[in-house]
Amino acid sequence: MTDTPLLILGAAFSDEERDRLEAAHSAVYAASHDDIAVLSEDSRASVKALAFKGHNPLGGATMDLLPNLGLIANYGVGYDAINVEDASVRGIKVTNTPDVLNDDVADLAVGMMIAQSRNMVEGDAWVRSGKWATGENLPLNRKMSGSTVGIVGLGRIGRDIADRLAAFKMDIHYHARSEKETPGWTFHSDVVSLASAVDYLVIALVGGKATEKYVSREAIAALGPRGVIVNISRGSTIDEEALIEALENNTIAGAGLDVFNDEPKVDERFYALDNAVLQPHQGSGTVETRRAMAELQLANITAHLSGTDLLTPVN
Numbered sequence: 001m002t003d004t005p006l007l008i009l010g011a012a013f014s015d016e017e018r019d020r021l022e023a024a025h026s027a028v029y030a031a032s033h034d035d036i037a038v039l040s041e042d043s044r045a046s047v048k049a050l051a052f053k054g055h056n057p058l059g060g061a062t063m064d065l066l067p068n069l070g071l072i073a074n075y076g077v078g079y080d081a082i083n084v085e086d087a088s089v090r091g092i093k094v095t096n097t098p099d100v101l102n103d104d105v106a107d108l109a110v111g112m113m114i115a116q117s118r119n120m121v122e123g124d125a126w127v128r129s130g131k132w133a134t135g136e137n138l139p140l141n142r143k144m145s146g147s148t149v150g151i152v153g154l155g156r157i158g159r160d161i162a163d164r165l166a167a168f169k170m171d172i173h174y175h176a177r178s179e180k181e182t183p184g185w186t187f188h189s190d191v192v193s194l195a196s197a198v199d200y201l202v203i204a205l206v207g208g209k210a211t212e213k214y215v216s217r218e219a220i221a222a223l224g225p226r227g228v229i230v231n232i233s234r235g236s237t238i239d240e241e242a243l244i245e246a247l248e249n250n251t252i253a254g255a256g257l258d259v260f261n262d263e264p265k266v267d268e269r270f271y272a273l274d275n276a277v278l279q280p281h282q283g284s285g286t287v288e289t290r291r292a293m294a295e296l297q298l299a300n301i302t303a304h305l306s307g308t309d310l311l312t313p314v315n
């Protein structure tokens with residue numbers, strides 16, 4: 001009888017992350033659903049917990065290969081890749097890694113806003129190309145401090161972004177399911193109204209079906225020619241076709257984007273846009289935070305396997 005209570009699923013795991021999980025629990029690794037399907041019945045039956053990383057969909061068909069699975073521990077706060085409903089009906093718990101990444105994601109959102117407004121990408125190239133040395137100055141750009149920002153989704157990460165921007169003396173507007181206790185900040189019950197009131201629109205929504213194209217073509221149009229869109233959530237939360245068109249036609253001023261539909265195969269039209277700062281979904285990508293996420297994932301797995309309370313359950 002095999003005794004490998006942990007299945008590590010996802011090619012996204014680094015060697016170090018896999019080693020740490022394997023050092024804590026006897027484990028078997030699979031890059032994908034198909035790799036699980038070819039494991040012996042005995043091996044599949046011994047799996048009680050699954051460590052998941054990545055954005056490939058994980059649904060009931062995979063869960064059904066593992067008859068004794070009790071936990072799916074996600075590496076990441078967003079768990080839109082996991083079909084939680086399928087897990088719940090099978091009595092499988094799901095956990096994620098909230099909070100430990102808020103600072104990094106909020107930092108990157110603000111960093112992209114400044115980089116876009118102050119034309120930092122071109123500024124860097126300007127110095128390196130020697131243009132500055134020959135006396136040519138970078139064209140003047142745009143002041144960010146003191147302007148108006150709209151946060152779409154005032155959850156934990158949205159809140160951390162807003163707190164940072166308040167220190168930049170920005171006028172904070174937001175849209176959320178309900179009005180929050182945030183004196184001085186302006187609530188909007190819909191995204192179009194929010195977009196029409198602000199210079200910067202920062203998307204901090206959860207992913208998944210319910211928020212698909214939540215920032216619509218109409219909202220992008222409402223932002224207007226001085227508008228800058230920043231997205232650190234999921235590519236799916238905005239109408240990407242409308243966003244590309246708006247950036248190409250300069251009907252908005254620019255964007256700072258860490259997430260895309262179909263990433264990492266980013267729509268190639270983005271490559272030509274000099275009004276957009278593009279990042280490779282690296283919001284949580286610091287050594288410190290990725291370590292904290294890995295530790296929280298492992299702590300949930302250990303809790304499940306030792307029969308104690310899960311730290312961060314989502315169902």
Ligand code: 8YV
Nearest residue numbers: 012053054075076077078284
């Ligand atoms: C990913 C993220 O988890 O936490 C999230 O929701 O999007 C990221 O931190 C990370 O890219 C690993 O897949």
